[in-house]
């Protein structure tokens with residue numbers, strides 16, 4: 001069994017080129033918003049707006065310029081599925097379509113997904129959405145097919161600044177800690193790692209180096225598993241489970257009729 | 263060229279991989295295109311230049327009628343890079359060979375096919391001429407028939423044969439390729455199309471541009487086994503300057519080439535850009551020519567005194583020292599001199615190329631134009647690609663919240679932008695990345711626009727170059743489209 005693999009994203013060196021977004025779409029043959037006829041979002045240089053079923057990488061542009069323009073900065077962050085060690089999506093999937101791979105990554109098997117959308121609600125990071133072409137819930141697979149072929153994921157391969165790094169989690173954590181120390185030493189004391197230890201959902205196999213609060217980047221500071229409130233043995237949970245199963249079967253029959261994203 | 267075309271002095275144009283209908287003072291350029299007898303556009307897409315007669319704003323607005331345009335336009339669909347084999351030469355002088363990855367669709371042909379076929383046809387036209395001026399055509403050797411039968415049938419030339427001609431070979435033994443420009447002779451015994459590339463193809467089975475040997479990770483080096491750089495596979499020019507006058511590296515970290523005292527020669531990671539055995543202690547020989555006239559401490563071997571110049575008394579039109587002039591258009595007087603703009607700047611005088619007066623209240627703002635990572639130049643390689651157009655879908659103008667407030671413009675509002683040359687529309691992107699300047703006690707607002715858009719393609723928008731002027735720098739005519747004056751109003 002290979003060691004756990006994942007991404008370390010150092011947001012301080014991202015230049016916002018979006019090569020990762022395009023490389024992801026090209027490798028995974030994902031469609032474009034409205035066939036490419038998109039509209040300007042008005043939010044800095046971000047026009048794809050969010051992670052969803054056809055955007056498995058998304059670069060965020062956060063402008064922090066005070067009125068007097070002093071100490072202004074443009075935070076850039078390439079967002080992706082966190083491949084959580086305790087993954088909410090995997091926990092709620094009624095059909096077992098979501099699996100943990102031999103690389104300790106979380107993958108939705110499209111052919112077993114019935115499009116019930118439970119995982120969409122269960123993900124604390126808002127990563128998953130329906131892919132309107134496939135009619136199934138989709139997200140980053142950490143290029144499972146490339147990994148099986150001994151290649152690194154398309155995004156990290158394309159990233160010109162090594163903002164996105166791929167490797168074994170141990171090696172990446174080690175590298176990331178050294179980078180934080182280096183940044184602290186050179187005066188950037190706001191640098192810290194998000195998800196590089198067990199505190200967040202048992203560890204994120206895609207973790208980040210950030211220089212502001214998680215919320216600034218649209219990340220929850222303390223994400224929870226969907227089952228956190230369930231009392232074992234409670235009747236309603238059993239009933240609920242059965243209901244989910246039933247709904248699952250029904251949705252399976254409706255699969256493919258998912259309406260396209262507006 | 264377009265100024266001459268606009269004045270009616272150019273008859274025809276081969277437009278290969280360019281899109282001038284969206285270029286500087288775009289309306290003037292399209293007016294110039296209308297004065298051509300013929301225009302050949304060779305591109306991947308029917309872009310703005312190919313369709314200037316049909317979908318340009320002046321035609322769709324009815325100011326110009328398509329039937330009144332006499333220019334005959336020919337469109338040649340062309341293959342993309344991955345559909346041909348050949349070499350890339352980048353601005354770092356590195357030649358990298360690439361293979362063909364896919365067949366081009368339909369009737370698309372390569373650039374080399376086009377030029378080869380054109381050359382062969384022109385040669386045929388001149389074959390019976392008796393005019394002395396056509397001797398060149400008649401004696402031109404233009405024989406690059408492809409080795410493969412299929413390609414030959416299609417009319418494709420052989421790229422290795424072309425590369426061989428560029429590299430050079432022995433005239434009476436064409437199988438013997440030239441190993442480098444030092445082997446070239448001026449007695450006719452060698453043939454070489456371009457000395458700088460001599461050595462890239464030193465033997466029939468050795469195309470050095472195709473090499474892919476990288477230096478081992480973590481070791482210093484110049485990647486000499488990766489591709490080939492002109493001239494002589496040298497990666498950094500004037501690299502003797504990486505060593506101090508004594509020939510020692512300036513620092514361990516920046517070590518590149520140095521003088522090896524024991525072997526009495528220059529060595530290093532890179533190919534030294536210096537006579538191999540010219541010692542740092544060498545004195546200049548009075549009255550000598552070439553390198554003998556330079557001391558062993560002078561690294562800039564193409565300069566008459568071998569030195570880099572800060573004070574440049576000759577060679578520059580606007581030397582000897584840099585100074586500040588305002589651009590051709592400016593909202594302020596030059597705070598440094600009486601002289602407002604460079605006295606030697608290039609300006610193409612034409613009724614269609616007017617400039618605003620200094621501080622013209624009709625155009626109070628400074629405009630700068632730039633590019634986005636998502637699009638490439640005039641957009642023919644990016645605005646037809648849905649993966650790119652979804653990332654940057656629409657033309658926009660960036661302005662500060664201060665100016666937006668003054669003009670009552672909200673984020674994403676449509677805005678009209680005008681200059682003495684034209685008027686366009688774009689959506690507002692209000693951002694603090696732009697800021698008002700205080701110049702000479704006066705608040706000056708700056709706005710910025712990316713310029714990739716046009717009236718064809720998947721993502722369309724107005725052409726920002728409708729606003730720019732034909733103004734160039736005095737040395738190499740680099741245009742001044744990066745700064746001019748404009749007005750901005752809510753549309």
Ligand code: SF4
Pocket residue numbers: 013014015016017018019020021059076078158159160161162163164
């Ligand atoms: S490719 Fe790398 S540098 Fe470019 S946007 Fe993505 S993470 Fe940032």
